[in-house]
Amino acid sequence: MDFMQILALVIPAAIYAAAPLILTGLGGLFSERSGVVNIGLEGLMVIGAFTGIVVTLTLEGMGFGGSSVWLAMLAAVMIGAAFSLFHAVASITFRADQIVSGVALNFLAVGLSVFLIRLMYGKGQTDYIRNRIYRFDVPVLSDIPIIGPLFFSNVYITSYIAILFAIVVYFVVFYTPFGLRLRSVGEHPMAADTMGINVVRMRYIGVMLSGAFAGLGGAVFAVTVSGNFSGTTIVGQGFMALAALIFGKWNPLGVLGAALFFGLAQALSITGAQIPLLANVPSVFLLTAPYVLTILALAGFVGRAEGPKAIGKPYVKGSR
Amino acid sequence: MKKLLPKNKLISLAVPLIAVLLGILIGAIVMLFTGYNPVLGYSALLAGIFSDTYYIGETIRTMTPLILSGLAVAFAFRTGLFNIGVEGQVIVGWLASVYVGIVLELPKLIHLPVAILAGALAGALWGFIPGILKARFQVHEVIVTIMMNYIALYTANYLIRAFLLVPGERTEAISKSASLASPFLQSLTDYSRLHYGFIVALLGCVVMWFILWKTSKGFELRAVGFNQHASQYSGMNVKKNIVLAMVISGGFAGVAGAMEGLGTYGYMSILSGFTGVGFDGIAVALLGANTGVGVLLASFLFGGLQIGALNMQSKAGVPVELIDIVIALIIFFVASSYIIRWVMNRIKKEGI
Amino acid sequence: MSYVIEMNNIRKEFPGIVANDNITLQVKKGEVHALLGENGAGKSTLMNVLFGLYQPEQGEIVVRGEKVKITDPNVANNLGIGMVHQHFMLVDKFTVTENIILGNEPKKFGRINIKKAAKEVEEISNRYGLKVDPYAKIENISVGMQQRVEILKTLYRGADILILDEPTAVLTPQEIQELISIMKTLVNEGKSIILITHKLKEIMAVCDRCTVIRRGKGIGTVDVSDTNPDKLAAMMVGREVNFSVEKGPANPKETVLRIKNLTVNDSRGVTAVNNLSLDLKAGEIIGLAGVDGNGQSELIEAITGLRKAESGIVSLNGKDVTNFKPRKVTESGLGHIPEDRHKHGLVLDFTIGENIVLQTYYHKPYSKNGILNHHEIYKKARSLIEDFDVRTPSEYTLARALSGGNQQKAIIAREVDRSPDFLIAAQPTRGLDVGAIESIHRRLVMERDKGRAVLLMSLELDEILNVSDRIAVMYEGEIVDIVDADQTNERELGLLMAGGKKEKEGKAR
Amino acid sequence: AGEEAPATDEEAAPGGGAVEATDFTVGMVTDVGGIDDKSFNQSSWEGLSLFGSEFGLEEGTDYRYLQSGDMAEFEPNLRTLVREDVDLVWGIGFLMEDAIRTIAQQVEDAQLAIVDSVVADEDGVPLANVANITFKEHEGSFLVGVAAGLQTTGNKVGFIGGVEGSLIKKFENGFKAGVKAVNPDAEVIVQYAESFNNPDRGSQIANTMYSQGADIIYHAAGDTGNGLFTEAINRARNGENVWAIGVDRDQHEEGVFGDDGQSVTLTSMVKRVDRAVYLVSERTMNGDFPGGEVLEFGLDDEAVGIAPSQDNMSEEALQAVQDYQAQIQGGDISVPQTDEEYEEYLSSL
Numbered sequence A: 001m002d003f004m005q006i007l008a009l010v011i012p013a014a015i016y017a018a019a020p021l022i023l024t025g026l027g028g029l030f031s032e033r034s035g036v037v038n039i040g041l042e043g044l045m046v047i048g049a050f051t052g053i054v055v056t057l058t059l060e061g062m063g064f065g066g067s068s069v070w071l072a073m074l075a076a077v078m079i080g081a082a083f084s085l086f087h088a089v090a091s092i093t094f095r096a097d098q099i100v101s102g103v104a105l106n107f108l109a110v111g112l113s114v115f116l117i118r119l120m121y122g123k124g125q126t127d128y129i130r131n132r133i134y135r136f137d138v139p140v141l142s143d144i145p146i147i148g149p150l151f152f153s154n155v156y157i158t159s160y161i162a163i164l165f166a167i168v169v170y171f172v173v174f175y176t177p178f179g180l181r182l183r184s185v186g187e188h189p190m191a192a193d194t195m196g197i198n199v200v201r202m203r204y205i206g207v208m209l210s211g212a213f214a215g216l217g218g219a220v221f222a223v224t225v226s227g228n229f230s231g232t233t234i235v236g237q238g239f240m241a242l243a244a245l246i247f248g249k250w251n252p253l254g255v256l257g258a259a260l261f262f263g264l265a266q267a268l269s270i271t272g273a274q275i276p277l278l279a280n281v282p283s284v285f286l287l288t289a290p291y292v293l294t295i296l297a298l299a300g301f302v303g304r305a306e307g308p309k310a311i312g313k314p315y316v317k318g319s320r
Numbered sequence B: 001m002k003k004l005l006p007k008n009k010l011i012s013l014a015v016p017l018i019a020v021l022l023g024i025l026i027g028a029i030v031m032l033f034t035g036y037n038p039v040l041g042y043s044a045l046l047a048g049i050f051s052d053t054y055y056i057g058e059t060i061r062t063m064t065p066l067i068l069s070g071l072a073v074a075f076a077f078r079t080g081l082f083n084i085g086v087e088g089q090v091i092v093g094w095l096a097s098v099y100v101g102i103v104l105e106l107p108k109l110i111h112l113p114v115a116i117l118a119g120a121l122a123g124a125l126w127g128f129i130p131g132i133l134k135a136r137f138q139v140h141e142v143i144v145t146i147m148m149n150y151i152a153l154y155t156a157n158y159l160i161r162a163f164l165l166v167p168g169e170r171t172e173a174i175s176k177s178a179s180l181a182s183p184f185l186q187s188l189t190d191y192s193r194l195h196y197g198f199i200v201a202l203l204g205c206v207v208m209w210f211i212l213w214k215t216s217k218g219f220e221l222r223a224v225g226f227n228q229h230a231s232q233y234s235g236m237n238v239k240k241n242i243v244l245a246m247v248i249s250g251g252f253a254g255v256a257g258a259m260e261g262l263g264t265y266g267y268m269s270i271l272s273g274f275t276g277v278g279f280d281g282i283a284v285a286l287l288g289a290n291t292g293v294g295v296l297l298a299s300f301l302f303g304g305l306q307i308g309a310l311n312m313q314s315k316a317g318v319p320v321e322l323i324d325i326v327i328a329l330i331i332f333f334v335a336s337s338y339i340i341r342w343v344m345n346r347i348k349k350e351g352i
Numbered sequence C: 001m002s003y004v005i006e007m008n009n010i011r012k013e014f015p016g017i018v019a020n021d022n023i024t025l026q027v028k029k030g031e032v033h034a035l036l037g038e039n040g041a042g043k044s045t046l047m048n049v050l051f052g053l054y055q056p057e058q059g060e061i062v063v064r065g066e067k068v069k070i071t072d073p074n075v076a077n078n079l080g081i082g083m084v085h086q087h088f089m090l091v092d093k094f095t096v097t098e099n100i101i102l103g104n105e106p107k108k109f110g111r112i113n114i115k116k117a118a119k120e121v122e123e124i125s126n127r128y129g130l131k132v133d134p135y136a137k138i139e140n141i142s143v144g145m146q147q148r149v150e151i152l153k154t155l156y157r158g159a160d161i162l163i164l165d166e167p168t169a170v171l172t173p174q175e176i177q178e179l180i181s182i183m184k185t186l187v188n189e190g191k192s193i194i195l196i197t198h199k200l201k202e203i204m205a206v207c208d209r210c211t212v213i214r215r216g217k218g219i220g221t222v223d224v225s226d227t228n229p230d231k232l233a234a235m236m237v238g239r240e241v242n243f244s245v246e247k248g249p250a251n252p253k254e255t256v257l258r259i260k261n262l263t264v265n266d267s268r269g270v271t272a273v274n275n276l277s278l279d280l281k282a283g284e285i286i287g288l289a290g291v292d293g294n295g296q297s298e299l300i301e302a303i304t305g306l307r308k309a310e311s312g313i314v315s316l317n318g319k320d321v322t323n324f325k326p327r328k329v330t331e332s333g334l335g336h337i338p339e340d341r342h343k344h345g346l347v348l349d350f351t352i353g354e355n356i357v358l359q360t361y362y363h364k365p366y367s368k369n370g371i372l373n374h375h376e377i378y379k380k381a382r383s384l385i386e387d388f389d390v391r392t393p394s395e396y397t398l399a400r401a402l403s404g405g406n407q408q409k410a411i412i413a414r415e416v417d418r419s420p421d422f423l424i425a426a427q428p429t430r431g432l433d434v435g436a437i438e439s440i441h442r443r444l445v446m447e448r449d450k451g452r453a454v455l456l457m458s459l460e461l462d463e464i465l466n467v468s469d470r471i472a473v474m475y476e477g478e479i480v481d482i483v484d485a486d487q488t489n490e491r492e493l494g495l496l497m498a499g500g501k502k503e504k505e506g507k508a509r
Numbered sequence D: 001a002g003e004e005a006p007a008t009d010e011e012a013a014p015g016g017g018a019v020e021a022t023d024f025t026v027g028m029v030t031d032v033g034g035i036d037d038k039s040f041n042q043s044s045w046e047g048l049s050l051f052g053s054e055f056g057l058e059e060g061t062d063y064r065y066l067q068s069g070d071m072a073e074f075e076p077n078l079r080t081l082v083r084e085d086v087d088l089v090w091g092i093g094f095l096m097e098d099a100i101r102t103i104a105q106q107v108e109d110a111q112l113a114i115v116d117s118v119v120a121d122e123d124g125v126p127l128a129n130v131a132n133i134t135f136k137e138h139e140g141s142f143l144v145g146v147a148a149g150l151q152t153t154g155n156k157v158g159f160i161g162g163v164e165g166s167l168i169k170k171f172e173n174g175f176k177a178g179v180k181a182v183n184p185d186a187e188v189i190v191q192y193a194e195s196f197n198n199p200d201r202g203s204q205i206a207n208t209m210y211s212q213g214a215d216i217i218y219h220a221a222g223d224t225g226n227g228l229f230t231e232a233i234n235r236a237r238n239g240e241n242v243w244a245i246g247v248d249r250d251q252h253e254e255g256v257f258g259d260d261g262q263s264v265t266l267t268s269m270v271k272r273v274d275r276a277v278y279l280v281s282e283r284t285m286n287g288d289f290p291g292g293e294v295l296e297f298g299l300d301d302e303a304v305g306i307a308p309s310q311d312n313m314s315e316e317a318l319q320a321v322q323d324y325q326a327q328i329q330g331g332d333i334s335v336p337q338t339d340e341e342y343e344e345y346l347s348s349l
């Protein structure tokens, strides 16, 4: 393989692998920027993937054909948001430890979704969906030399959607009143309160947005990558998204970059075995590369990642 | 004030109990709505824990690594750290203990402790890395430990495959001299896989309590966990203590892995995914309020539910996932203890 | 005369405590009304009720003659009530403008119109003489400027009733002067101010009337022109208070602390202490005066081993302790009451007992061979609680649950009890009421008389003048002069603190 | 050989409809995949179900399965069945070897059976109360290799393995041997995914292989292999001419894309675990438990071979497959199983 070929293989694969992480990471960003830690991203992705597949299968059965996946993703957004209420109620209203509540959410998501799958289909995993989201070459753009094959050929539309979302979220968080209020609630909820901002409401919105985005992330994973749902469809992607969030320093564009970086490392770990230079490297090095690189990056040039100041603490009016 | 104290203690005890009851109750409602008979389901579950010495043996065996991984998480919590990396530390501890169990030839009295120690050291090493990164570079331990889990999984698989593989996708069995397995305990429990590891786990609870509350090192570790600035001001070496805390936490986790390697299995397989022992440890620690006794009780609950669920599936047809739901709900209610306390106080007030 | 604010018979309870018990407060339009009371008297609580953060159990609030229900800060804002909290309500990572417009953002095409906002902020700040940089981040500006931002926040919302809760506790004398003139401007504009402060001098300087509360109960309201500090203090604590610290002449002996040509950098790597030398003798108190940020904190951190000295020597009892680890310095005879009691002084989630042995837990009898002896630890704690009058339910209580003054007493008990030859007291009375201050000052003098060397760092000139024997004034990392306390006055010190001796002009920052 | 119907059809039942309820009980413990993994767990359960319904057994009591949530549950699950005195207890998959050994040694009157492995004692002697079922996967793989070797246009084919080990090596070496037999110049790219349940990796590996010019890829990777089909469909929809070869079952369905039912599945190497399970269960019911035996199911038993869906196979390939099958059965060709045997085989070509 020549270098261009390798790039043409690795870069689209990286973007493709990154899309669910980007979306989920953005979800985590909303929650954590509002001051609520969200370890439950993994569980929310599980619910999203579950919804994505079950709804697609059902709609396919009803003859919706190609539009099934899109409707399913929409459903995943809503169910994800609804499911995140579990975390919101526990950690905001009931003042539960946010990490604990997130852990519980993860357990619940896997248990509940597989339980329901058994109930609905009588078995531990679903069938494969018929109408997936498939790759395409962007007309015209894919013919541009170099850039075309790298960024506009063999792409999933969902990858573009994810990247677009990252930019939109960046704008929303840093340039709109909503963003300012969201961040203020995560940094100093009492200050926000004295300025007439409803801290509890903002945090609910933050957590539910995280559910919506992580649900979408899970659904995207399911309809592009896995094609069916079982208890092992989502294993660790939510945690990787969390890592991308921290790695990206709670900044939407940072999340985008971190997720792409993870995607690239992952793509290399798979493709590397067939790249002449890397072929003789024991596979373990390539397999662990994304994780090792992340650690090195954090220790080396990214340095201290400082989260929103009030993160993890329930807001109790009038406490000091 | 004095008079209130026992009452408060009572509430503290009642909260986890109520949480467990609520979790089980909602589990029953779920069963009812999904067409299963909750009475049948739960009696099968209970029977699957208590009805036979075999089940009791299996429950204790399941508890053993859970206790230790729970202690690992709890220890880190107590020192202000969140060790999500217990899973990875369990894996490397498992591998190291098995390796020592295979390659060394020593009398049991030495071999067994050395093998357990090897597990502890490997886990400790795996905890050392996030510890030193946190201490030196202020890298968030949560991500590093998540990453370390994957590294442990792939590395252990690679090492087994490259150096230790025998047919069956696993390492060869450890020598008898390194084994925790006990024909006596097995025959006592109708061939369950109960092994002497549970003694190690019980010791673990004592060790954790002792280190944290009885030693001056534990004093430092807790102080650093609560307030690094004050600890530094009072002359403690904050960095060293962070590293030490992660090392000890990892050590507990490594021993949990050794329990699997030297006790339950006697070898290590190539893992197709995480063992779950580490992640369950998070739940166990939380439910156990990060105390030794609490961890012990919580892992009994978790171990029992997991073993009983098998019987529930086979006898009452209820999918094992129901138990995951129940466990999740229990964690949820424990975490929301504020609301339970609030309701209890309300009831009490109105009652008077 | 009509009142702009009337709080009638307000009662507010917290679990186990009545913070406000039937308090009445009436504020006239255009006046500065002081609210005076000991720590924990219930001042902040009363103001939080007025601002809508707490709901009173009983009582009514009348604003401009109309009975109102202030259910949350939004209602208060709409009524023209603004509050500057005792602990600043500012988001560190936001800019000045962002903090001011939060919740009330001007918009343009869905995005915040930050330019317009900044211009408005500038306008208001010019109008009232509240100098701020609209684009500066809060974490990078001085406490004084942060305070101005807080005031601007209320003005931006059009408040004409301002509540200032202990605004001067964190300010330098210069900043206090500025604030006082700002308050005067505001009142001239027709605004009304409720001012909470522990400093009677300030009340005398700006306030028209003063309401005193004690232990949650209203004691009365007086015209400031009819009263004096002694009377106010007596009203507040219910007995006579002696302001001047009773102390005999110092009896200095051998040199305990010797600092030679010390240079220290601050966290950003800029020189904060510049070639500084200072000697401190047993049996004397040196006051370290200076405007905040002139290297005092860095100097103390360098002495105590918390910060690296770039060059120079610190020696304690003749032993070179430069760049020793904190523990080594402590063991060489240092006691240190740190500036920030919550950050450095205490582990808030430890019990009082554990905090009492924070410096000594590894010693006999508190531990032996690495094993703690809880019996000894709590025995010690009990005796110190007794000796230092720390008000706590028990030695097993978490430090977090104690009031600020009692937390401070616990720290002092711990540090003094080790009988260090050299005691640093950094801002030991910040935020405390006169009663507490009195006892702490007495304790410092007691230590001096026992033959200890005491270095007292404070931003309060009163405190420096009353307690010290000699006063070292720091300016831009150097000691510009050392004067005898009984031969100087506030005016002279103020000049020195502004760099006067070196004939430098301009602001001290 | 290819005409054989799946086991769910009547004719696969050698007992032939003699329906009579007996008091025989049989149970199986699945791997983590469960009875719907589209692979050997499912196949085993199909065999057991057919056996049960043929002989009038009742599902859930007379014949049933327990699913393992993870590896730690193998032994408790197996033991549950043994403790309930189930007459024959199946462990599905070589991963259960140790659990079965432990139980077999402790409970000597238990009758156990294992698929894909041989349970032996310390001296390598198979235990007397365990029936060992293995397959000649290399033979079946050889046949699909022949098909791939003949139908590749770029002389490049790929093999995706699940987890590297002696079992999957049989698939790999058989396949490679088949390819080389008919097309010595063809290159076979081999990559292991290190996982049986990661379709994501499967599709990325397939992507890489196809990008390098391989046009036919065979997988022996369980669920991971589903990624191969995803990738192949992706490419086929964009007009590329690529194929996938399925494993264990007829995976024609997995490859279907578009509306007119085309499939990217060239063929599949079926491994009739169902058949073996059925046969051994029946023998045991009839009092002929093959304990201590190592039963090797191969082409002769029609237990491995190519799948019935053959629309995508060329005439030439079909013919060649038949020829080679005859040669293997006749002993003319010894299909390599291990890397060493493959090397030998290559030099003998």
Ligand SMILES: Nc1ncnc2c1ncn2[C@@H]1O[C@H](COP(=O)(O)OP(=O)(O)OP(=O)(O)O)[C@@H](O)[C@H]1O
Pocket: A318, A319, A320, C038, C039, C040, C041, C400, C401, C402, C403, C404, C405, C406, C407, C431, C432, C433, C436
């Ligand atoms: N959020 C809270 N919850 C419960 N109790 C509190 C809370 N905040 C303060 N307290 C209690 O209020 C009391 C006084 O606290 P506060 O911080 O007001 O002290 P203070 O007024 O500064 O007193 P001091 O004069 O000692 O400085 C303490 O005993 C503390 O237990």
Ligand SMILES: Nc1ncnc2c1ncn2[C@@H]1O[C@H](COP(=O)(O)OP(=O)(O)OP(=O)(O)O)[C@@H](O)[C@H]1O
Pocket: A318, A319, A320, C014, C015, C017, C018, C019, C037, C038, C039, C040, C041, C042, C043, C044, C045, C046, C086
């Ligand atoms: N959130 C709270 N929860 C419980 N008790 C509180 C709370 N806030 C205040 N208190 C109690 O109310 C009393 C009055 O506190 P408040 O803060 O109003 O005092 P203060 O007069 O402002 O004191 P300071 O001069 O220290 O600011 C305190 O003694 C404290 O015990």
Ligand SMILES: [Mg+2]
Pocket: C039, C040, C404, C431
């Ligand atoms: Mg106070």
Ligand SMILES: [Mg+2]
Pocket: C043, C044, C045, C086, C165
């Ligand atoms: Mg106050």
